[in-house]
Amino acid sequence: MAESILRVEHITKVFQSAKTSIRALEDVSFDIGKGETIGIVGESGCGKTTLGRCIVRAIEATSGNVYYTPSGGETVDFLKVDRRGMRGIRKDIQMIFQDPYSSLDPRMTVFDIISEPLKANYRRMPKAEVERQVIDAAAKTGLNTSYLKRYPHAFSGGQRQRIGIARALILNPNIIVCDEAVSALDVSIQAQVINLLKSLQREMELTYIFISHDLSVVEYISDRVGVMYLGKMMEYAETVELYSRPKHPYTEALLSAVPIADPDIAVKRLPLAGEIPNPANPPSGCFFHPRCGYGIDVCRKKTPVFTNCGNGHFSACHRSAELQLRGINYNNEGRV
Template sequence: MSDDLLIEARDLSVHFPIRGGGLFGPAVVVRAVEGVNLDIEKGSFFGLVGESGSGKTTLGRALLKAAPISRGSVQYNDGEVQHDLTKIDGKALKDYRSRAQLIFQDPYAALSPRMTVRDIIAEPLEVMGLTSSREETDERVREIAAKCRLNLEHLRRFPHAFSGGQRQRISIARALVSGPRFVVADESVAALDVSIQADVLNLLKEIQQEMGLTFMFISHDLSVVAHICDHVAVMYLGRLVESAPTRELFAAPRHPYTKALLSAIPSLDPDAPNIAQKLEGEIPSPTNPPPGCKFQTRCPYATDICRKEEPKLEHSSGEHEVACHHWQDLMD
C-alpha cells in the first residue's frame, strides 16, 4: 500500500442475504457492492456519485466497518496506525471508530431530541473513553464547536431550537470531536436549502484543510461534487463505472452513464438548449443483475459483447479509469 493512500480497497463486495418469494421462499442475495477497487489519497476530498440504489451508502459504510464485507480487502493507513478492515475487531476496531466517522444525511433525525447540544457532541468522547475528566471533555467540545461555528450558548440548548443548517453543523461537530482522519459525508447537504448548502460545504472544506482530514463525499448532486471534490468516482448497480480527477471527469466523461448524469445538470442560461440524455428504464434489481455490463439494459450503445462480457475498470489516461467496452468509440 502506497504511503500516499489512506484507503485501499480491492475487490470489495458487500452482499446481504434476504428471504425471497414469501415466508418460505428460497434465500436470495442482494449484491449491494460488487468487486470495487478504490484508492483514496490522504488529505483528499473524494466524491462518490450515482443514482439512488447504486450502492453509494453501502460502500461508504463498508469503509467505516459499519457494513459487513463479504469479499475482498480494505487497508487503512493514516501514518500512525494501519488496519485491515476485513480482520479488525476488539480494541483495534474501537481505535478505528475514533479515526473514521460518519456525517449523516438528515440533520433532523440524526440528533436525539432529549440531549443538549453539549451532550450530543460529547457522547463519542465518553463512549470511546477518549477523555479522562469532564473538564477535558468540555474543553474538547468547546474547541470543536467553535470550529463548526457554534457558540457557547448553543451548547446549552436542545436540537429543536435550531434550523437545518445549524443542526448539520452540530452533526459535523459530533463527527469531528474524536479527532478522526477519515470522514464519510453521506448526502450531508441534500436536505438543506441551496444557500445553506453552500455554507456547510465551505465549512467542510475549511475544516478539512485546517485538520488535514480525508473526506468521502457521497452525493447524487453533481454540481455540488464539482464544487468541493478533488476526485470523483461514478457508481452504478454496486460497481464503479468511471473514476477520474474532478476537472477531467467533467471536461471529458468516458462512460455513457456518466455522460447522461452530467447532461442532466441544469444550466444557468435560460436560452441554453436542453441536451439532457434520457435514460430509459430503471436500475435493475441487485438481486438479479443482468449478465455482462450492468448498464447494458439502459445504454443506447450496447452491443452483443456488452450483453455477454462484463467490462473491467481500465485506465484511459493518467488517473482516469472507465469500465466500458466502447469508451474509445464514444469519445467526443
C-alpha cells in the same frame, strides 16, 4: 497524487435474506490520497450509503479490503482489524449523515450529543476536559457555544448539520465519510456547510469521502469522483477530467441532466431513459446495457472490466477507448 491514505479493494456487500440476495456492492475498488475529497455519485439505490457504511465498518463487507495508512503509521486492512485493535483506530474514520435530526436523539442536549463519542472512547476523561473539547469542536463548526444546553429541535437544519459535524470531529478523525450531508439543506445553507467542510479540511488535514446524488455539489467539492451504478464503480477520475471527458456512457447520461448555461447544448442532451433494474436480478454483461445508447453485442454477454484508461482515469465499458462522449466545458475560470 497525494500519498494514499485509504485503498478500497474489491469491496463486495451482499444483503442476504430467505428470499433474495442483493449484491449492493460488487467488486468496488478505488484509491484515496491524503487530504483529498473523493466524491461518490450515482442514482438512488446504487450502493453509495452501503459503501460508506462498509468503509467505516458500521456494517461488515462480505469481502474485500480497505487498506488504511495513518500518517507516519503502518498500513492496516481496516476491515480485518480485531475488536481490540479497533478501539485504537475506529475513531480515525467517522461518518456524518443526511438528516441530522433523525440521527440526533431529541432528548439529548447538544452538549450530550457532541460529547457522546468522547465519553464512549475515553471513559476516564475528566469532566472539565470533556467540556473543553466539546466547546472547541462546537466553535470550530461555527455553533454558538452558549446554546450547548439546548435540544436539537431548537436549531435550524444548517445548525443541526453543524452539530453532526462537531460530533464527528470531536474524536479528531483523519477521514470523514459525508453521506448526503448537505442534500436536505437549502442551496444557500448548503454553500455555507460545504465551505465549512472545506475550511475544516485545511485546518485539520482531513480526507473526505463525499457521497451525494447531486453532481453539481460533488463537482464543486471533490478532487476526484467515482460514479456508481447498481453496486458497481463505473468510472473514476479527477473531477474536471471526469466531468469534461467522461469515458462511460452512464456518466455522460448523468451529466446531461446537470443544468448548464448554454441552451443550445441543453437541447441536444439526452435524458437518462428507462428504469433502474432490480438489484436482486441485475442484467447480464454490462449492468448498464438496457439503458445504454452505445451498446453492442458483447455488452449483453461480457462484463466490462474496470480499467485504467491512462492518468488514473478508470472506466468499466467495452467501448471506453473509442467513444467520444459529451461532458461539460471548462475554461480557466471553471465551468462554461
